[in-house]
Amino acid sequence: RRRLTMAESSWPGSSPPCSAWLSSTSSAAPRAPHAKMSSSRLFSSTSPAPTFTVRTTRSTSTSSCDYSEGQWVRAAGHARRYNGTECNVKGSEDCVRNGRPDTSYLDWRWQPAAPGCQLPGFDAGAFLGAVRGEHVAFVGDSMARNQAESLVCLLGASFPYHLVYSDPEPGTRKFWRWAFPTHNVTVSVYWAPFLARATGRCENYSLPYNSVHLDALAERWSGDAGTMDVAVVSTGHWFWNPSVYYNGSEVLGTHLLPELNHTGIGFLSPYREAIRASIRRLASAGRARAVVVATFSPAHFEKAWDDPATCARRLPYTEGEREVDATHAQLRSIVREETAAAAATDGGATRVEVLDVTKLATMRPDGHPSVYMKRDPFARGVPERLQSDCLHFCLPGPVDTFNEILLQLLLTKRE
Ligand SMILES: *[C@@H]1O[C@H](CO)[C@@H](O)[C@H](O)[C@H]1NC(C)=O
Ligand SMILES: *[C@@H]1O[C@H](CO)[C@@H](O)[C@H](O)[C@H]1NC(C)=O
Ligand SMILES: *[C@@H]1O[C@H](CO)[C@@H](O)[C@H](O)[C@H]1NC(C)=O
Ligand SMILES: *[C@@H]1O[C@H](CO)[C@@H](O)[C@H](O)[C@H]1NC(C)=O
Ligand SMILES: *[C@@H]1O[C@H](CO)[C@@H](O)[C@H](O)[C@H]1NC(C)=O
Numbered sequence: 001r002r003r004l005t006m007a008e009s010s011w012p013g014s015s016p017p018c019s020a021w022l023s024s025t026s027s028a029a030p031r032a033p034h035a036k037m038s039s040s041r042l043f044s045s046t047s048p049a050p051t052f053t054v055r056t057t058r059s060t061s062t063s064s065c066d067y068s069e070g071q072w073v074r075a076a077g078h079a080r081r082y083n084g085t086e087c088n089v090k091g092s093e094d095c096v097r098n099g100r101p102d103t104s105y106l107d108w109r110w111q112p113a114a115p116g117c118q119l120p121g122f123d124a125g126a127f128l129g130a131v132r133g134e135h136v137a138f139v140g141d142s143m144a145r146n147q148a149e150s151l152v153c154l155l156g157a158s159f160p161y162h163l164v165y166s167d168p169e170p171g172t173r174k175f176w177r178w179a180f181p182t183h184n185v186t187v188s189v190y191w192a193p194f195l196a197r198a199t200g201r202c203e204n205y206s207l208p209y210n211s212v213h214l215d216a217l218a219e220r221w222s223g224d225a226g227t228m229d230v231a232v233v234s235t236g237h238w239f240w241n242p243s244v245y246y247n248g249s250e251v252l253g254t255h256l257l258p259e260l261n262h263t264g265i266g267f268l269s270p271y272r273e274a275i276r277a278s279i280r281r282l283a284s285a286g287r288a289r290a291v292v293v294a295t296f297s298p299a300h301f302e303k304a305w306d307d308p309a310t311c312a313r314r315l316p317y318t319e320g321e322r323e324v325d326a327t328h329a330q331l332r333s334i335v336r337e338e339t340a341a342a343a344a345t346d347g348g349a350t351r352v353e354v355l356d357v358t359k360l361a362t363m364r365p366d367g368h369p370s371v372y373m374k375r376d377p378f379a380r381g382v383p384e385r386l387q388s389d390c391l392h393f394c395l396p397g398p399v400d401t402f403n404e405i406l407l408q409l410l411l412t413k414r415e
Contacts, residue, residue: 064412065117067110067405068356072316072363075109078121084395087153088163090173092373093146095394100372102314105394110360110401122404124158127151128183130410134289135186137228139221139278140235141193143297143399145173146392147234148189150399151406152178159183175220190221193238195274202238209242209257214273217281225285232355232406233278234294236331237391239267272334279342283350290351292409293339294402296331297361298324299391300368308382311390313365324362332358353409357402365390367398 080103084094096103110119138148155161156178164186165177174191193202197218200210225231242256245265253265275293282291303310324332335354342352371377373389393399 065112065119065408066114067112067117067119067360067408068354069114069359070110070112070119071319072108072360073111074107076107078109079106079396079398079400081122081400082153082157082396084153087149087156087395089149089153089395090145091375092389093149093369093392093395093397095369095372095397098369098372098374099376099378100369100394104314105364105366105398106396108316108364108398110404119401119404119408122154122400122407124155126411127403127407128155128159128180128185130407131183131185131230133184134229135188135227136230136232137221137224138187138189138232138234139192140195140233140294141191141238142392143237143294144232144234145176145189145191146395146399147232147294147402147406148176148187150393150395150397151403152187153395154400154403155180155185155187190218190224192218192221193235194218194243194270195221195233195235195278198238198243200243201241209244210238211244211246212270212274213246213248214252214270214277215247217277222281225281226287228282228285228288230290230292230410231282231288232292232294233275233282234297234355235274236271236296237299239271239274243267243270245270268330268334271331272338275335275338276342279338279352283342283348283352288350290353290410291342292353292355292406293335294355295335295358296328297357297399297402298328300365301388301390302365306385306387308371308377308384308386308388310388311365311368311370315366317363317365322362322365324358328358328362332356355402355406355409357405360401361393361398364393364398367393369394 083096085097091098109121112119136151138144138151152161159180159182161178161180163176164179165175165188167173167175173189175189177186177188179186194210194212195217197213197216198210201207202210239255242254244254244257244260244262245252251262252270253263254260255265255267255270258264279291279293282288300311300313336356339352339354369389369392371386371388372394373387377386
């Protein structure tokens, strides 16, 4: 068997698979509003003198702004909106607590390229007001979870909330749910890395490949589709793994498994099929007001996966320094095409939107936990080999911007 690189085979979910560093899955205590919490409390010991106070910018309707292209510009304190430890983010994404010494990755905002377009900073009151009484569900892989946790923290910095459900399996964060009682809002996350029903490696990391049934959606989320008012679908990385794809009992083909003697079908058509079927399910469930599909957010492994410097960049890429990879662009196009097709044909009450984060995520090699996925990684000197997370984003971090765009999509009236 050929050896798989970390980026191909194991992310998300290499050892420690899915494991929260945090062993605790207990409820986050309901908390008082933190809107007036100063950034000095958030970042007292680790950051330069903070200049930031929580913004309450009124988000104005920015209909027809395109946020998919643009550049990161310096904005002191823009992403210093919450303390990841206090909102109980997955331990491997709590970069500040884990001892990441630089925090300037929190001092950038996304400037859309489209003339006259600004992306307002996140406004928790506007978000909760836009989804009052609703269930906001994130469905997909660990990037969906990363964005869900970002949203809970952004909202939780200003409004009380509590964890109402966490999966009993210790150390995993596959199915969590939070409540924001002031607005009767529920936020939840459903882990379904292929969206479709899948077994094998995604359930047990010692197995070599996945078996994915493209004719059936993963049960947990699709069973709840009728309860979702806003569904954010976000996935991609698992499709790079070796997999057998089925339609009923028929093998459609395989990816990276020539030894099984089936047709190699790559992963683009399975990805398209999974996205298409998911949109169809959500739009037909009779409930969803908005189906938002996120485009692929790429990883930034630059060296061997266990090289301590595999993602050691400390600045965003500048315009022209880095292009979107061809395969990432293909995944992005699939989401754009499938959302556009669904939006054109649906005609019902459901809006289908694309949350195009590929470019803005591509430009943020500095925003990942890297070796600070573990606490104090250099406490005993610099080891030769050390695992890094160059895929998920630190919380707080660039993924907060995904939610800034999500807010604008929800606020924008359908034409
Ligand atoms: C974040 O909150 C934790 C728990 O309250 C606290 O120990 C820590 O000092 C805070 N971190 C920063 C950077 O303020
Ligand atoms: C909260 O929202 C649910 C629907 O999501 C609704 O059935 C319920 O009546 C609401 N409760 C209050 C107190 O508004
Ligand atoms: C995972 O797969 C391995 C190899 O087949 C097996 O020995 C092990 O029992 C499985 N673990 C679980 C939790 O099913
Ligand atoms: C699966 O098979 C059915 C007919 O049996 C067909 O209509 C459908 O298009 C197939 N799906 C895929 C993804 O090939
Ligand atoms: C694949 O084909 C080769 C050559 O015909 C054969 O030796 C091998 O047993 C086949 N493998 C499977 C899993 O059918």
